[in-house]
Amino acid sequence: MSAAVQAIRNDRLLLSGNDAIARGVWEAGARVCAAYPGTPSTEILEALALYPDLNPDWSVNEKVAMEVAIGASMSGARAFCAMKHVGMNVASDAFMTITVAGVVGGLVVAVADDVGLSSSQNEQDSRFWGRFAHVPVLEPADSQEAYEMAKLAFEISEQFNTPVILRLTTRVCHVKAMVTLGEREDRPVAGFTPDARRWVMTPANAKVQLPRQIAREADLRAAAQASPLNRLEAGSDRRIGFVTTGPAYMHLRESFPDFPILKLGFTYPLAVDRVRELAAQVDTVVVVEETEPLMEQELRAAGLEVRGKDLLPRLGELTPNVLIPAIKGMLGEPIPPTTTFPHYDPFPRPPTMCPACPHMGVYFTLHRLRRKVQISGDIGCYTLGAGHPWNALDTTISMGASMGIALGMDKARGPEDKDKAVIAVIGDSTFLHMGMQGMLDIVYNRGNVTTLILDNRTTGMTGGQHHPGTGKDLRGEEAPRVDFVRLVEALGVKPERIRKVDPYKLPVLFKAIKDEIAVAEPSVIITDQPCVLSEFYGKLSPYHVDDDKCTGCGNCINVGCPAITVKKTGVRQREGADDVPLSFVQIETAMCTGCHMCVESCGPKAILPAQPVA
Amino acid sequence: MSVDIITNILVCGIGGQGVMTAAEILAQTAIAKGFDVKKSEVAGMAQRGGVVTSHVRFGRRVYSPVITPGSADVLVAFEAAEGSRWGDMLRPGGVAMVNTIRLAPPIVSAGLYKYPDDPVAQMRAAGITVVDFDAGAIARALGDLKLVNTIMLGAIADHLPFPADDLEEQIVGRFRARKPAMVEVNQRAFAAGRSAARGPKAGPANREPAMAG
Numbered sequence: 001m002s003a004a005v006q007a008i009r010n011d012r013l014l015l016s017g018n019d020a021i022a023r024g025v026w027e028a029g030a031r032v033c034a035a036y037p038g039t040p041s042t043e044i045l046e047a048l049a050l051y052p053d054l055n056p057d058w059s060v061n062e063k064v065a066m067e068v069a070i071g072a073s074m075s076g077a078r079a080f081c082a083m084k085h086v087g088m089n090v091a092s093d094a095f096m097t098i099t100v101a102g103v104v105g106g107l108v109v110a111v112a113d114d115v116g117l118s119s120s121q122n123e124q125d126s127r128f129w130g131r132f133a134h135v136p137v138l139e140p141a142d143s144q145e146a147y148e149m150a151k152l153a154f155e156i157s158e159q160f161n162t163p164v165i166l167r168l169t170t171r172v173c174h175v176k177a178m179v180t181l182g183e184r185e186d187r188p189v190a191g192f193t194p195d196a197r198r199w200v201m202t203p204a205n206a207k208v209q210l211p212r213q214i215a216r217e218a219d220l221r222a223a224a225q226a227s228p229l230n231r232l233e234a235g236s237d238r239r240i241g242f243v244t245t246g247p248a249y250m251h252l253r254e255s256f257p258d259f260p261i262l263k264l265g266f267t268y269p270l271a272v273d274r275v276r277e278l279a280a281q282v283d284t285v286v287v288v289e290e291t292e293p294l295m296e297q298e299l300r301a302a303g304l305e306v307r308g309k310d311l312l313p314r315l316g317e318l319t320p321n322v323l324i325p326a327i328k329g330m331l332g333e334p335i336p337p338t339t340t341f342p343h344y345d346p347f348p349r350p351p352t353m354c355p356a357c358p359h360m361g362v363y364f365t366l367h368r369l370r371r372k373v374q375i376s377g378d379i380g381c382y383t384l385g386a387g388h389p390w391n392a393l394d395t396t397i398s399m400g401a402s403m404g405i406a407l408g409m410d411k412a413r414g415p416e417d418k419d420k421a422v423i424a425v426i427g428d429s430t431f432l433h434m435g436m437q438g439m440l441d442i443v444y445n446r447g448n449v450t451t452l453i454l455d456n457r458t459t460g461m462t463g464g465q466h467h468p469g470t471g472k473d474l475r476g477e478e479a480p481r482v483d484f485v486r487l488v489e490a491l492g493v494k495p496e497r498i499r500k501v502d503p504y505k506l507p508v509l510f511k512a513i514k515d516e517i518a519v520a521e522p523s524v525i526i527t528d529q530p531c532v533l534s535e536f537y538g539k540l541s542p543y544h545v546d547d548d549k550c551t552g553c554g555n556c557i558n559v560g561c562p563a564i565t566v567k568k569t570g571v572r573q574r575e576g577a578d579d580v581p582l583s584f585v586q587i588e589t590a591m592c593t594g595c596h597m598c599v600e601s602c603g604p605k606a607i608l609p610a611q612p613v614a
Numbered sequence: 615m616s617v618d619i620i621t622n623i624l625v626c627g628i629g630g631q632g633v634m635t636a637a638e639i640l641a642q643t644a645i646a647k648g649f650d651v652k653k654s655e656v657a658g659m660a661q662r663g664g665v666v667t668s669h670v671r672f673g674r675r676v677y678s679p680v681i682t683p684g685s686a687d688v689l690v691a692f693e694a695a696e697g698s699r700w701g702d703m704l705r706p707g708g709v710a711m712v713n714t715i716r717l718a719p720p721i722v723s724a725g726l727y728k729y730p731d732d733p734v735a736q737m738r739a740a741g742i743t744v745v746d747f748d749a750g751a752i753a754r755a756l757g758d759l760k761l762v763n764t765i766m767l768g769a770i771a772d773h774l775p776f777p778a779d780d781l782e783e784q785i786v787g788r789f790r791a792r793k794p795a796m797v798e799v800n801q802r803a804f805a806a807g808r809s810a811a812r813g814p815k816a817g818p819a820n821r822e823p824a825m826a827g
Contacts, residue, residue, distance in 0.1 A: 014641055014651060118656065142652075142679070175679040176641065176653040247679070254677040320682045339684035341702045341740050346695040347727035349628065349719045351664040388721050557724055562663055565723040583725070 005050045009183045017172035020143040020179045021110060022047030024150030025080045028106070029187030030054055032072030034065035036433060037462035038084030039119040040173035041112035045082060046465075049474045053184070058465060058474045061399070061433040062087035066094045066109070073098075073107040073163075074199060076190025078154050082110040085126050086398065090434065092129070095163070097201050099133040100209050102161035102216075104190065106154030112168040115290045116317045119461075121379070121398065123315060125292040126167050130268035134217045137165045137268035138229065139246045143177040149229070149265060151182075160220055167267075169290060171247035171317065221269035229265030230274055239331060241282030243275055243295060243306070248288045248318040255320040256327060270295055272302045279304055286311065286327070290318055353384055355563040356595035358529035359454055361503035362425070363390035364559050364601065365510045373421045373517065374409055378402035378435070380427040381460040381531075389558050393425070400434025402426045407438070407447040421517035424451040429459035429467045432482065436491065442522045443492035450516045450523045454503075455484055456531040464533055488524045497523040504529060506600040532593060540594030542610045544587050549606035552582030556598040556607065563591035564598060620673035621649075621775055622681040626700045627692025628717060629666055632763040636690065637668035639767060640774075643784040644672035647776045652679040663719060665696065688773050690766055693717050694746075698733035701742050710742055711769045711811060713749040713762065745769065747810040753803065761803040768807025778808060 004015055004023050015023070021044050025033060033056040035045040048056040059065035062083040072079035083091060088111045095109070111129070114120035130137035138153055140146040146168065153164040197205050224230065235241075237258040244252050245264045253261060262278045264271065279285050287296040287308035296308035311326045312318060325335045353360050363385040366375060370392060377383055377393040378401065386393035395405055406424035409417075424442075426435045431453050442449050459465040466472040471481035488498055497519065501512045509527070516523040530536035552572075556564055570582040587598070589610050599607045623640055627633040634655060641653045649672035656667045669681045683703050689710040691697030697712035704710060718729045730736060734746045747769070753761040764785055771778035782804045789796040 014645055014653070016655075171654070171679060174655045176651075176655070177676075177679070178645070178650060250677040250679065317680075319680050320678055324682075337684070338682065339702045340706045341684075341704060341742055343702045344698050344736065344740070346698055346730050346733065347719070347722055349663070349665045350721070352720055354663075388726065389724060560720065562720050565718065565720075566725065569725065 002050060004047070004181070007181050010180060012178055012180045014176050015143050015147070015179045016043065016174060016176045017140070017143050017146040017168060018043040018174070019047045020147035021082075021150045021166070021168075022051070023179070023181060024147040025108070026051040026054060027182050027184050028151045028154040029078050029185040030080045030108075030154070031077035031105070031187075031189055032069060033057070033080040033082075034059045034068040035082040036060065036062050036065055036087060037459050037465040038062075038087050038112070039462055040114060040170040041082045041084050041087075041110060041168065042462045042465065043173070044110060045474060048080075056474055058467060060468060062091040063094055066091035069107055069109070070094060070098045073103045073105045075105070075192040077105040078107075078187055079105055080108050080110070083112070084120065085111060085113045085124050086120065086122065087111075088126055088129060089124075090399065095129070096133055097206075099135050099163055100206060100213050101198055101201060102212075103157055103163060104193075105187075106157035107163040108150065108153040108157060108166055109163055110150070110166040110168060112170070112173050113291075115169040115171065118170055121396065123291055125290075125294065126165065127268060127294050128292070130165055130167075131294070133163075134213050135162050135165060135268075136160070136220050136224070136266065137167050139167045139265060139267045140172055141245070141247050141249045141263070141265070142172065142175065143179045145265060146172055147179050147181070152229070156223070160216055160223070162216055162220070167246070169246055175247075217269060221271075224266045224269050224271045225273050227266040227271070230271050231263055232274070232278060233261045233263060235260035238282045239284065240327070241278040241285050242288055243278065243285060243299075244288040245295070246290060248290050251317075251319050251323055252288050255323045264295075267295065270298050272299065272304070275299055275304060275306075279306075286330075288312060288318055288323070291315060350387055351384060352387070352562055353381065353560060354532050355561050355591045356532045356593040356597070357381070357561075358456055358503040358527060358531075358595075359385065360390075360560045361506055361509055361597050362452060362454060362527060363392045364597070365506060365513055366390065366392035366423070366425075367558060368510065369513065369517075372419075373423050374406075374417060376402045376406040376409060376422065376424045378424075378426040378430050379461075380430050381456075382425055382427055382454050383461075385425065389560050399430055400426070400438055403435060403438025403442055403449065403451060406449040406451070407442050407445065410447045410449055411445075422449050423513075423517065424449055426451065426453055427460065428453060428455040428457065428469045428484070429465075431484075432468055436487070439488065439493070439522075439524075440491045447522060448520045450513065450525065452513070453484060453488075453524060453526045455526055455528055456534070457536050458531045458534045460531050460533070464531065484526050488526070493522050493524050497521060498526070499524070500526045500528050502529060503527040504595055504597050504600070506597065532595075540596070542587070542589045542592035542594050543596075543599060543607050544589060544610040545585055546606045546608050547584070549604050550584050551604050551606070552584045553603060554581075554583040554585070555603065556585060556601045557583060559598050559601050561598060563588045618674050619775075620671055620676060622686045622705075623670040623688045623690065623770070624667060624681055624686045624700060624703050625670065625690045625692075626665070626667045626696045628696065629663055631666070631692040633666045633668055633692055636692075636763050636767055637670050639781070639784050639788075640670045641672070643776065643781050644670070646784065647780060649673060650676045652676045654679040665699070667700065688770050690770055692762070692766060694733040695730060697744070698730065698737050701737045701740060704742060708743070709773055710737060710744045711766065711773075712737070712744055712746040713766060714746050715748070715750050745811045745813075747813065749807070749810075752806050752810060756799055756803055756806065758799065761799065764800045764803040765807035765810070768804035769811035771804070771808050772811065
């Protein structure tokens with residue numbers, strides 16, 4: 001990554017799509033860049049943080065990131081924001097109106113779709129936003145294109161007075177490929193010129209501007225028809241002409257090198273006339289796009305006979321092993337066998353919490369209260385609490401949703417759950433992203449919800465990014481740090497209903513949760529131990545299991561620490577009752593960081609320091 | 615038809631084992647030899663103990679960043695069961711280099727699933743050419759468990775379309791710049807990996823690069 005920062009014109013480097021975009025944004029002379037972390041887009045801002053002469057910041061959420069970029073654009077600076085697909089939902093309120101007013105400095109919005117769903121809750125197709133907001137969409141297929149289109153997007157933005165969407169997918173963001181670099185363009189900032197009729201979007205002002213948005217779309221369509229980002233690659237086999245975009249082009253080009261391919265990069269407004277030219281040369285036009293049939297439907301609406309999703313799946317990536325059987329089948333050709341060796345799936349290896357993760361204490365405790373509680377979860381590492389061995393999460397929908405959903409559950413209690421407590425579980429970064437509003441709503445509407453804020457002082461699941469609760473900024477420099485207790489109190493939770501608890505102290509945590517769910521008013525428990533992967537975590541001396549003392553009760557296994565493994569199983573026979581299964585355990589000393597949580601769970605006190613304390 | 619020869623190497627293991635680093639070194643070596651390279655990282659939530667794979671593809675011009683099942687020339691498995699999980703990615707005549715370490719996830723340890731008795735035997739029974747060795751034991755004998763990465767790269771060095779010395783130089787060059795004291799032990803680890811792969815269990819290298827297109 002630092003190699004990309006130090007690189008000069010014409011250097012050729014192996015870069016991920018994310019690193020390539022960062023370089024393109026920097027070369028384009030962008031001054032202000034903002035984002036909230038989200039897979040697969042996170043590394044774009046992390047890379048931008050290393051470049052000089054611009055202001056990159058983590059925002060509290062994607063909407064704020066969008067607004068920061070909008071303000072910078074209004075002030076004449078080239079501005080950039082990045083987010084994952086679901087982040088665009090959050091940002092869309094600001095986006096849908098700035099698209100009417102337009103830009104001063106180029107404004108580029110990178111939206112990364114998780115096609116194939118490696119780390120997301122849904123697979124929505126962000127190209128819809130181009131149609132919805134009447135703005136251009138550029139779709140790179142690899143790192144070189146990501147770099148070039150990031151730069152070009154600023155030009156298009158300024159030329160047509162519109163924000164531009166750079167639509168990415170996981171296979172662009174997280175694939176490394178060769179990129180030839182250029183150099184930074186110096187772009188002085190014009191400064192803000194007040195113009196209330198343009199920037200104050202009252203109905204009267206908006207009404208005047210709306211027709212311009214429609215006119216602009218016609219200009220953009222003409223530009224897309226002529227754009228070199230849309231190119232026809234000739235092919236000798238005219239039975240099919242393909243229309244494709246994004247990484248699907250790469251899979252297609254490799255699988256079917258002999259067919260003509262109209263490779264689109266400027267994909268909205270759609271260059272329909274280019275497709276018409278292709279259609280005149282081939283028997284059948286097949287549209288290959290991830291994931292929704294957007295281009296396909298528009299081409300049909302324009303009177304073109306095309307095929308697409310009748311042959312290809314609507315979900316997931318269109319990789320060669322998907323394309324080859326589908327297209328060969330259409331052509332009536334024999335489908336070549338793909339694999340020689342049998343597929344074998346030994347066991348699943350689901351993601352799990354790290355050894356000593358403070359979240360384990362929370363879920364160990366919730367698991368023990370399981371029958372008495374409904375648990376509304378949120379998005380972060382702590383979503384893993386839904387899995388083995390805790391099974392202590394009932395819902396996960398969207399960022400910050402835990403509290404609103406908990407309130408809804410509280411208000412809608414049926415006879416079955418009238419005696420159950422409702423608990424919301426949310427992390428520190430997610431609470432600041434979109435959780436504060438839900439908490440305010442619980443207080444305002446007098447809900448009976450106990451909220452657990454798992455403050456591990458980082459944005460964990462995306463790899464450990466700073467936020468206003470960590471005391472540091474994107475570049476690791478000191479920054480003001482929010483005080484969660486005072487924040488929650490300011491939202492209206494009574495001071496006596498707010499507790500801060502060390503999640504490693506299991507009996508204390510258990511009592512705190514039990515006490516608070518017994519009180520029929522909003523309450524908050526904040527756990528305050530840092531993520532074990534963060535700079536704030538301090539390792540302690542490891543533990544081991546004394547085999548002579550271990551009774552095989554298996555209680556420590558329910559902590560869920562990956563450093564604890566079963567070395568022997570057995571049964572204890574009981575007179576007149578079922579046998580009790582036994583699991584004798586060991587601790588992987590190399591993994592153990594001495595958090596002490598399993599010690600607290602061990603009745604016979606069989607877990608002892610691995611080395612005698614000096 | 616295109617006659618471009620693409621080399622496909624699939625590196626697999628679990629989070630924290632060095633899969634990404636090994637794949638990066640392979641990719642950088644291929645670049646130094648003048649190849650076009652693509653490297654796909656499928657990490658998902660890998661930092662949390664999940665499966666990690668990296669696809670490294672190089673040739674005159676590489677389009678797709680993913681290896682199609684049944685077309686990998688070499689499978690580098692940092693863990694035994696992961697080797698068996700990805701065995702069907704190999705083409706006929708491809709070779710699997712498997713570190714025999716067995717890392718059971720918590721759900722296996724808890725008895726919900728069973729770790730296969732002998733994943734390598736299972737691969738062989740399916741007809742896969744497997745070279746297996748305990749890279750951890752070799753690394754410990756050399757005094758540093760972190761050498762597993764260099765040992766695994768040494769093991770595949772004779773199965774690549776460029777001389778083993780080029781791969782070794784890529785590894786050693788990194789240490790020469792930052793930790794010169796580690797150069798010599800990495801050279802020994804590389805050599806140990808190479809000879810482990812040539813050991814009595816290892817069959818002769820059978821390299822017929824897959825055809826793309």
